[in-house]
Amino acid sequence: MSYQEKKNIVSLMGSLLVFVFYCLYVFDRYPQATQNSTATFSFWASVILILIPVSIVAKIIISIVFNIIYRIATNEKEPSFADELDKIIALKATRNSHYAFVIGFLLAMGSLVMSMPPYMMFIILIFSGLMSEVVGVITQIYFYRRGV
Structure with a gap:
């Protein structure tokens, strides 16, 4: 298994763990925020705005720890360059993630059109962010295994 595949698998597992723990914390701590009110919008907006820096910091820490463990285990450095294959794979993964x-x-937005409660829109947005990240990482793993 290549360095890129290992890095993507660790990134995926780390992202899923951070997301699960964050959701458990949010849903356990604030179960009353599911009624329809102005407080609902404020609560869910703060949940999303806090999730973004938490996930960024967690990804940085996970990447640093992975590189340290990888270096100790294999005595190899992280590749310092990205060739054309790496760039093409990253672009395809980004495209699929955006889709x-x-x-x-x-x-x-459709949940609002169908008269669902407003908190459903925020929950769908949060999960679509997670799913876009998962799709991007799985795309990278797939193309590193299969080739472009």
Whole structure:
């Protein structure tokens, strides 16, 4: 298994763990925020705005820890360059990730059109962000295994 595949698998597992723990914390701590009111919008907006920096910091920490463990285990450095294959794979993964998020965004807006409670829009947006990240990482793993 190549460095890129291992890095993507660790990134995927880390992202899923951070997301699950964050959701457990949010849903356990604030179950009353599901009624329809102005407080609902404020609550869910803060949930999304806090999730973004939490996930960024967690990804940075996971990446640093992975590189340290990888270096200790294999005595190899992280590749310092990206060739054309790496760039093509990253572009295709980004494209698929954006497609997944746009579909989730449209579903979130559709939930408002179908008169669902406003908190459903925010929940769909949060999950579409997670799914777009998962799609991007799985796309990278797939293309590193299969080739472009």
